[in-house]
Amino acid sequence: MRARQQLDTKVRDRTTHVRGVGTSPPRPDAPLKVLGRFAYASDLEIDGMLWGATVRSPHPRARISGIDISQALAIRGVATVLTAEDVPGHRFYGIKVADQPVLATHEVRYVGEPVAIVAADHPETARRAIEAVRVDYEVRAPMTDPEEALSGAGDLIDPGGNVARHVRIRHGDVSSARSRAEVVVRGEYASGVQDPAFLGPEAGLAVPDGSGGVDLYVAAQWIHDDRRQVAAALGLDPSRVRLTLSGVGGAFGGREDLSVHIHACMLALRIGRPVKMTYNREESFVGHVHRHPSRIRVELGARRDGTLVYSKVRLLLDGGAYTSTSRIVIANASYFAAGAYKVDHVEIDGYAVYTNNPPRGAMRGFGAVQACYAIESAMDSLAGELDMDPVELRICNAIQEGDLLPTGQGVDGPTPTRELLEHLRRLPLPSDRLVAGEDLRRLPGGVGNTTHGEAVVRGVGYALGMKAIGFSGGVDDISTARVSVSVAGGRPVAEVYSAASECGQGIVAVQAQIVRTELGIDSVTVRPADTDIGDAGSSAASRQTWMTGGAVEGACHGVRELILERAARRLGRSQGDLVLTPRGIMTPGEGEALLHLADLLCHDTIEHTFVYHHRPTEPIDDVRGQGDAHIAFAYAAHRAVVDVDTELGLVRVVELATAQDVGKAMNPQAVEGQIEGGSAQGLGLALLEEVQVEDGFVKNASFTDYLIPTILDMPPMDVRLFEFPHPDSPYGLNGVGEPPTLSSTPAIVNALRDATGLDLPRVPVRPTDLIASLHGDGSPGG
Amino acid sequence: MAAVEKPGVDYLRPRTWQDAVALKTENPAAVPINGGTDLMVDLNFARSRPPTLLDLSHLDELRRWEKSNGTVELGAGVTYTDVLEHLGSDLPALALASRTVGSPQIRNRGTIAGNLATASPAGDAHPPLLATGATVRVESMRGIRDVPIGRFFTGPKRNVLEPDELIRSVLVPSARGPQQFSKVGTRNAMVIAVVSFALAFDVPSRHVGTGIGSAAPTPIEAADAAAYLDRELAREGYWEDHRELSAGVVDGFADRVAAASRPIDDVRGPAGYRVHALRVMARRTLRWAWSALATDGIHAH
């Protein structure tokens, strides 16, 4: 009741600003980015700066018996060469577990692991210097097979054992439910290593402050947590390490872990000059984490009518050489391994293991992508076994508000699973008639001119995805924002300040929109994000608009209270009688402004800082994996229509339609951008994107051979936004960034299955997988 | 010893083609740069560190093509976009191949000559040049020599150019019959060929030419397949009635094309797939070309 009243006053005072919440004003960064003038972190420069570069391990596993830096130091222009011994503070760092050496000490665990760093007067000199650092390695046999790591057969990669985490979820009683299932399907589904493939490589500039501290300008997702780790490694109080967000050329999770941060600061502090580091493209492929490759076994039991009876899932994620976020990625994969369905009996065992592959960590969807691909594949397999329409099967089992998740938490908030699927099912299908002289771009193989219709078959596939929004499992997540209002040129202006990272998603624009809506002030400046203000948390987990949006809204309310308080004093009225409108301070219902904001403020600045918390959650327990771990859930569904050339194994996705509940489209254009981009990334995982790793070595570290979809691979998208207001969030919004990456992949693969009748147990689906005559044994491995 | 090297690169910018040829003799280690779409990638990845660059990109005289006696001479500065926009009817296979190259930006900068000099087995211009029997004209202070395309490539990323030689132009016979080019990539655009195939009918001589990309250490012709097809078409009287080709002839050709290849497994695809795809492409392109020929009439060209 109280909450309701609060909501009402909130709503009462909101303005309907033409560039406020719910509109799509032009983004301040857009023209610069389109014209190539936006300054990304890699464009940073300052007088007198030196260039840093990293010596990296050429072996997936080796002992270091010695490092000789003398030849590198002898090169003219080389300022310094640093190794593990030079790390001033903690020698290990990590976003969740500090297990990754800042620079390798006695061993290396993956190809590309940093071993030494240099600073020189020119990037080319730095490059030559790293080639001149001599490292003696005793090479050891790498362990790169996650099954072997799990089996415990090989020797240990991590002293704590090779299992980074086992998540165990028990819901109902699968063993007794088994006998009630009339139909059972089993499958094993594998996914390859997806790269975030952001276009702006890792880059940063460290500037010593002259008194032992340092300023770091860097492309990042979460500058406060970065600062925590950097300060620890430098042995400095966090207050002496200041981070400023620089132009971020995409992130997708790949910038949650540190890259150049500590190294650039170490070099700069050692030589007392600014140091810039930028990874080249090849280096970038090992300089950031990838999406975990997965092997997921699913067993589904159902009644003849399609009702799911039980589900048993084993997930295995290869976490690579260090922990990064593996422990929570496997949790997130496990939470949603039974999909967006009501199942009363569920057994889930999720494992993340260490291997000598490059480290894997956060990537858009955060484990739920792999889980969704597996369960949605199994659902189509079950539909086939039942001879049932796959959409019907999904609709009849779709999770509803109040249903229990396998973790025992009741689903709350809007749960429009059926609406999403019904909407997609009703959409007309694109025409499947190939006309003579068809534009090659509309055919599998595109302008490659590989078919004029020969051997082309069509398929349609659906998928539904569900994921938690925000940080789960008992984290007290916060965001901080400050809003200040003053007068410039006789008009009120506002400034909003937070540490929220703009990775391209549009958080800068949204913060300004919120201020316009709340305060009715047109001219809003968004200050660059840095660590002088409090934490905004990560631009991750689809949380930033919710969390920082909440903080900005709260700060605006604080500012409005202060303004009205002052106005009430000035006017001799009661504060409750006054409202702040774009025209000034008024009493509700009266046409004339009693006082203009500019007159009220004169030369003063009114400001308020607000810290937003989401509702509390709890971790799941270790034995049965039960707990109210999540703040909210988001849902999306996709329908894919594909044409497959069954002789050449080439694919054209003809159409990708999607429906998603976004709660409130704060900026509809940005929301659609997230949905199209996320769907493209899902298409990439379905058909193209794979970091090929062989015995620990990345074989395709370039955009020549790591292929992401181009505009000619992306079909037109039919995007339907549902706006069911979320009860707990600012404006009723829900997180939107990740859900599109969940269901797009399995929808496409289900369409390929529909077209070809093949099992396709592995993504990305390669041309050879689609040619029945070349088809191997159908196993998901490799 | 690294300590004495300087990181810079010398840059030569000749004012005329003749100057360029002279500079190349004076500086045999100088690396020519045209569109830069291969070279700059190598520099960025530090795969090569040329001491000297010889810039040809601004030489307008290279950006020309000339048609005479049934041949188009493409200057070394001619880009894929030039071919696409101006030479589609004279050089249809090369135009089809040009359309598959990179993106508009790459097609605007990248040159046929640069493609040849790089001599990648995956270079998209190569199969059409092989199928049409092109000639590479190279020049040095010692003079001009013409190299038949079939002898130009000597190994993966290797060619017959001597250190003092530059590619001056490429001579491509104008089409006298239907031509096709087909390229398999795992992406629908902007992709290096997993395998490619070109085919060109020369109607007056009743001959078919072929070219295979990405399926051997160098781009190659499928000479056996071409000879087989020439023979079968003549023997079965196809040239007289231009009826639809029998499955036997099409498969016989396609099998021989596939047999000509010597592919490897790599990140872009397995060898077995390349052979398989080549057979499919040979079959399809032959059918398309033959039916175009039958439709347009044998004497149309």
Ligand SMILES: Cc1cc2nc3c(=O)[nH]c(=O)nc-3n(C[C@H](O)[C@H](O)[C@H](O)COP(=O)(O)OP(=O)(O)OC[C@H]3O[C@@H](n4cnc5c(N)ncnc54)[C@H](O)[C@@H]3O)c2cc1C
């Ligand atoms: C994003 C991208 C996509 C690409 N896609 C394709 C593709 O789809 N298909 C394809 O085949 N290629 C592709 N390429 C490669 C490249 O564009 C082509 O090989 C192009 O033809 C190279 O021409 P250029 O003028 O840019 O050569 P440059 O890079 O200028 O030179 C290439 C080589 O040729 C030498 N050279 C140049 N001119 C001469 C001359 N006159 N005489 C002697 N040597 C000379 C140079 O020294 C160098 O070794 C792509 C490249 C990029 C960056």
